[in-house]
Structures are given as structure tokens and as C-alpha cells.
Amino acid sequence: MVLIREIFRRFWPYTRGVRALFMAGVALAIVAAVCEVGAIWLFGLITDEVLSRRDLGAFWIPALIWLGLSVVAGLVSFAGAYATALGAQRFLLRLRDEVFSHVQTLTPDFFDNRRLGDLMARLTDDIEAIEELVGSGLVRLLTTIASVIFFAGAAFYIRWDLALVTFAMIPVFLFVSKGFASKFRGAAARERLSNGAMNSVIEESLANQSLVQAYNRQETEAGRLHAEGSIWLRANMAQAWLSALYGPVVQVIETICLLVIIGFGAWEIAAGRLTIGGLLAFAAYLAYLYPAVQNLGQIALTVSEAAAGSDRVIEILRARPAVTDRDTAAPMTSRSRGQIDFVGVDFTYPNRTSPTLRNLSFSVGPGELVVCTGPSGAGKSTLTKLLLRFYDPTAGQILLDGVDIRDLPHRALRDNITVLQQENLLFSGTVRDNIAYGRPGATMDDVVRAAVMADVHAFIGTLPQGYDTPIGQRGRLMSGGQRQRIAIARAILRDAPVLVLDEPMTGLDSSTAARIMEPLRRLMSGRTTILITHDLRLIPETAHTIVLGAPRRHGRMRVRAFRRRGVTPRPV
Numbered sequence: 001m002v003l004i005r006e007i008f009r010r011f012w013p014y015t016r017g018v019r020a021l022f023m024a025g026v027a028l029a030i031v032a033a034v035c036e037v038g039a040i041w042l043f044g045l046i047t048d049e050v051l052s053r054r055d056l057g058a059f060w061i062p063a064l065i066w067l068g069l070s071v072v073a074g075l076v077s078f079a080g081a082y083a084t085a086l087g088a089q090r091f092l093l094r095l096r097d098e099v100f101s102h103v104q105t106l107t108p109d110f111f112d113n114r115r116l117g118d119l120m121a122r123l124t125d126d127i128e129a130i131e132e133l134v135g136s137g138l139v140r141l142l143t144t145i146a147s148v149i150f151f152a153g154a155a156f157y158i159r160w161d162l163a164l165v166t167f168a169m170i171p172v173f174l175f176v177s178k179g180f181a182s183k184f185r186g187a188a189a190r191e192r193l194s195n196g197a198m199n200s201v202i203e204e205s206l207a208n209q210s211l212v213q214a215y216n217r218q219e220t221e222a223g224r225l226h227a228e229g230s231i232w233l234r235a236n237m238a239q240a241w242l243s244a245l246y247g248p249v250v251q252v253i254e255t256i257c258l259l260v261i262i263g264f265g266a267w268e269i270a271a272g273r274l275t276i277g278g279l280l281a282f283a284a285y286l287a288y289l290y291p292a293v294q295n296l297g298q299i300a301l302t303v304s305e306a307a308a309g310s311d312r313v314i315e316i317l318r319a320r321p322a323v324t325d326r327d328t329a330a331p332m333t334s335r336s337r338g339q340i341d342f343v344g345v346d347f348t349y350p351n352r353t354s355p356t357l358r359n360l361s362f363s364v365g366p367g368e369l370v371v372c373t374g375p376s377g378a379g380k381s382t383l384t385k386l387l388l389r390f391y392d393p394t395a396g397q398i399l400l401d402g403v404d405i406r407d408l409p410h411r412a413l414r415d416n417i418t419v420l421q422q423e424n425l426l427f428s429g430t431v432r433d434n435i436a437y438g439r440p441g442a443t444m445d446d447v448v449r450a451a452v453m454a455d456v457h458a459f460i461g462t463l464p465q466g467y468d469t470p471i472g473q474r475g476r477l478m479s480g481g482q483r484q485r486i487a488i489a490r491a492i493l494r495d496a497p498v499l500v501l502d503e504p505m506t507g508l509d510s511s512t513a514a515r516i517m518e519p520l521r522r523l524m525s526g527r528t529t530i531l532i533t534h535d536l537r538l539i540p541e542t543a544h545t546i547v548l549g550a551p552r553r554h555g556r557m558r559v560r561a562f563r564r565r566g567v568t569p570r571p572v
């Protein structure tokens with residue numbers, strides 16, 4: 001129950017704006033229930049006044065009212081269901097949007113430590129489970145409680161002693177459903193977990209299909225999915241078994257109740273305390289009452305499922321980004337000049353014991369190039385992550401225009417830096433969308449100008465729909481060199497004063513690499529550039545070079561940063 005309170009405390013605020021729809025859903029469902037109570041009462045009346053007395057004349061008025069009631073009940077049920085569904089969908093949309101926005105505030109280390117498929121399951125199925133509890137589930141709960149009160153009240157009104165006998169069975173229903181719910185909760189948690197695992201396998205396998213096929217590992221991948229699918233099957237079957245058993249168990253209890261009513265009712269009729277119409281109406285009220293009580297049990301199962309899902313969403317919402325803006329962070333008033341200084345920077349990843357960077361110091365000014373090199377794993381990409389403030393240094397400072405970057409809003413900091421990554425990340429839109437990603441609101445002219453400077457305009461002209469050609473999932477319909485030049489166009493369009501080129505030639509053959517040299521030079525021109533590369537051919541003779549990493553001694557990494565004697569950073 002504590003968990004339910006926690007779920008509502010967390011997620012109820014997201015229902016603002018749709019609460020009126022939920023309230024309308026509840027109110028209309030209550031009106032429908034009242035109409036049904038009236039209709040059943042008329043049914044009893046017709047039995048006694050028309051059928052028992054064989055008096056057709058008494059039939060028409062109650063029949064017309066009954067018809068009227070059922071039309072009204074139908075209309076309000078429809079409107080209530082519609083209002084509830086609209087409220088539920090809007091709530092779901094907001095919840096998903098906000099959880100996704102929160103996820104996007106988390107620094108990339110959050111994603112590095114998680115499986116993407118599992119995160120996707122949390123953002124879809126688990127969020128739906130929460131809606132089914134906090135949104136439509138709550139509406140269902142309130143309307144069911146109202147139905148129970150009305151139908152029980154009507155049954156009580158007809159024959160209170162008979163009603164007392166039959167109500168005595170209600171705790172049995174609740175007891176049974178409580179027992180089922182606790183078992184269901186465990187099964188639901190297992191199902192959620194394995195759903196995430198299964199999604200992860202599908203996501204990983206599909207994302208790496210070319211590797212899978214090139215290595216002929218299709219069977220392995222199918223086997224992995226089958227293994228996760230089998231776990232999912234067992235978890236689902238545990239749920240299905242419980243759901244399937246719940247119905248028949250309740251039905252047996254219901255039959256016992258019905259027999260008790262008929263027996264008791266026959267005795268009451270014989271004693272003259274009840275008419276046949278009264279008994280039939282009584283039985284009809286119970287026929288509505290018991291499913292409503294059963295519904296309460298079902299809601300308990302929904303609660304169990306939602307509890308399992310919301311645990312997983314709450315875990316995401318509790319995650320905090322590794323870096324946040326300081327309260328004192330003052331907004332940047334103008335574009336940065338691009339002066340970067342690393343001053344005695346040490347860095348150890350949160351889940352590591354040995355430092356990745358130690359006492360790293362270097363400076364690079366506007367329009368200058370600094371090359372950062374060293375063996376793989378030396379910490380070259382880590383340097384980029386620190387500059388973008390995906391992490392903060394363990395010691396030392398990184399300055400932009402002389403200001404510690406921890407004193408800048410991180411969005412403003414990142415607006416001043418463009419990173420060209422090893423695998424240039426493209427989205428599955430058109431060529432134009434991908435270039436314009438660098439600057440929201442860029443015009444077609446801006447896009448074309450950037451493409452021309454990146455030497456990719458002519459190539460785009462050969463595509464079937466030019467700039468409107470879809471580039472395929474993550475740009476797979478293009479070669480590495482073409483993707484890289486599109487990424488350069490995007491970086492040119494972004495026009496940030498600081499540029500980090502992280503292994504820009506990786507994976508490119510020498511002629512393709514030569515082809516992007518010129519566009520790269522245009523991109524670097526006038527900007528502060530940090531070129532990360534282990535490819536010594538890329539390093540200009542005169543470049544200011546930082547060498548990271550070195551032989552490991554006693555398991556510790558030594559970081560060396562030096563300025564080639566007598567050589568100042570080279571303007572580009």
C-alpha cells in the first residue's frame with residue numbers, strides 16, 4: 001500500500017489538465033449505473049404487475065420508461081468511456097513526454113550503463129501500466145465502488161435480510177482476490193523484467209544486423225531471443241494461469257451465492273415477504289453487483305502490474321545527471337572567443353578506481369589547433385566528455401575564455417562546442433534534416449552553403465531526391481566518407497567557436513580520408529580546434545601536441561602532456 005501511495009504521489013501531478021475528463025468519466029458512469037438500477041426495478045415491476053397478473057395494459061408505461069432509461073444509459077456510458085479514454089491518452093502522452101525529457105537530461109554515462117531495449121520498455125509498456133492505475137484504473141475503481149453501493153443499496157431496499165445473507169459472501173470475494181493479487185504482483189514483476197530483456201536482445205540484434213550476418217551468427221541471435229522469449233513465456237504463463245484460475249474460482253462462489261438466494265428467496269416468498277418480481281430484481285441486482293466486486297479484484301491485479309512497471313519508471317526518474325548547473329551559473333552574454341585551458345585536470349570514472357587522466361594541462365586559443373594523441377584507451381575521448389561536461393574533473397579546472405566551465409550553464413557551454421565524432425551520427429530523416437540538425441531554423445540556403453563548403457553538395461545532387469532523399473537508418477545508405485562530409489556540413493552550419501574532431505578519419509581509406517581533408521580544413525578555419533587522433537599521419541609537423549597515456553606502471557596510467565619545445569600552437 002505504501003507503494004501505491006508512492007505511485008500516486010509521483011504520478012498524480014501529471015494528471016493536471018485531464019482531471020476534469022476523469023471526473024466526467026466517473027460522473028457519467030455513475031449516471032449509467034443509476035439508469036441500470038432503475039431499469040432492473042422496472043423489470044421487477046413488470047414481472048409482478050404485468051406477467052404475474054397477465055395485465056398487458058400495465059406494460060406500456062414501464063416499458064417506455066425502461067427503453068428511455070436504457071437509451072440514456074447507453075449515451076452516458078458512451079460519453080463516459082470516451083472522456084476516460086481521452087483523459088487516459090493525454091495523461092499517457094504527458095507522462096511519456098516528461099519521462100523522456102528527464103531521460104534526456106541524464107548524462108551519457110547513464111546510457112552507457114544500461115541496455116537500450118530495457119529503457120525502451122520502460123518508456124512504453126511500463127508507462128502504460130502506470131496510466132492504467134493512476135488514470136483509467138482510478139476511474140474504474142471509483143465507478144466500480146459507486147456501482148457496488150447502488151446495486152447493494154437496491155438489493156438491500158428490496159429485502160434487507162436476504163441482502164445481508166448474500167453480502168456475507170463479499171469478504172470471501174475480497175479475500176480470494178487479495179490472495180491472487182499478491183501472487184500476480186510477483187509474476188508481473190518477472191514479466192516486466194523479462195520484457196525489457198527481450199526488447200534489449202531485439203534492439204541489439206537488429207541494430208547490428210550487418211555484423212550478425214557477416215559473422216553468420218543468426219542462429220546465436222535467434223537463440224538469445226528464444227532464451228529471453230522462453231523466460232517471458234514462463235512469466236506470462238504464470239500471469240495467465242492466475243488470471244484464468246481467478247474467473248472459475250469466482251464463478252463457483254457466485255453459484256453458491258445464487259443458490260443461497262433462491263433457497264432463501266423461496267422461503268421469503270412463501271412467508272409473503274417478497275414477490276417473484278422482487279426476487280428476480282434482487283437476483284438481477286446481484287448479477288450486477290458480483291461482477292462489480294469481481295472488478296475490484298481485477299483492479300487489484302492492475303495495481304500489481306502497475307506497481308511492477310512504476311518501480312522501473314521511478315528508478316529512471318530518481319536518476320540524477322552526473323553534472324548539474326550551479327545555482328551561481330551565469331548565462332553567457334555573448335558567443336565565446338574559444339580560449340580553452342585545461343589546468344591540472346585529474347579524472348577517474350565514477351565506477352573505476354584508477355584515474356583515466358592525471359594532471360593534464362594545456363591551452364589552446366582562438367583559431368589555434370592542438371592535437372591530442374596517444375594509444376587506444378589513453379583517455380582521448382574522455383577529454384571530450386570533460387570538455388562537454390558529461391563529467392566533471394576529479395581535480396583541476398577546465399576554463400572557457402578564462403571561466404571555469406562549472407560556472408557556466410551547461411547548455412550555453414555546449415552551444416559553443418561542436419564535436420565531430422568517430423562514428424558520425426545521422427538520424428533517419430532526409431539529407432537536409434541531417435545537415436540542419438546543426439542549427440534549428442536553418443534555411444535551405446544555409447544548408448546548401450554548408451554542403452558546398454563540406455564538398456558534399458555535388459554528391460547530394462546525384463541522389464534521387466537531392467536534399468530530400470531519406471538517408472536510411474543511421475545513414476546506412478551512404479558510404480563512410482559521404483556520412484562524414486554530411487556531418488562536416490552539419491558542423492559548419494552549427495558554427496560554434498570550439499571544435500573537437502574525435503578521430504575524424506577512423507574507418508576511412510586513404511583516398512576517402514584525403515577527400516575530407518579540405519572540408520575539414522574549412523571547418524577548422526578560424527575556430528579553436530582540438531584534434532583527437534592516433535593517426536600520426538594527420539598530425540602536422542608543427543602542431544602543438546599532447547600525448548596522453550603511456551606505459552602502465554603498477555597498474556596506474558601515466559598521463560603526459562607536453563608542448564613541443566619552442567613550438568607555439570599553430571594557427572589554422
Ligand code: ADP
Pocket residue numbers: 109112349350351352356374375376377378379380381382383
Ligand atoms: P581513447 O579515446 O583514448 O581510446 P577513452 O577516453 O575512450 O580512450 O577511454 C579511456 C579509459 O577510460 C579506458 O580505459 C576506458 O575503458 C575507460 N572508460 C571510458 N568510458 C568509460 C565509462 N563510461 N566508464 C568507465 N570507464 C570508462
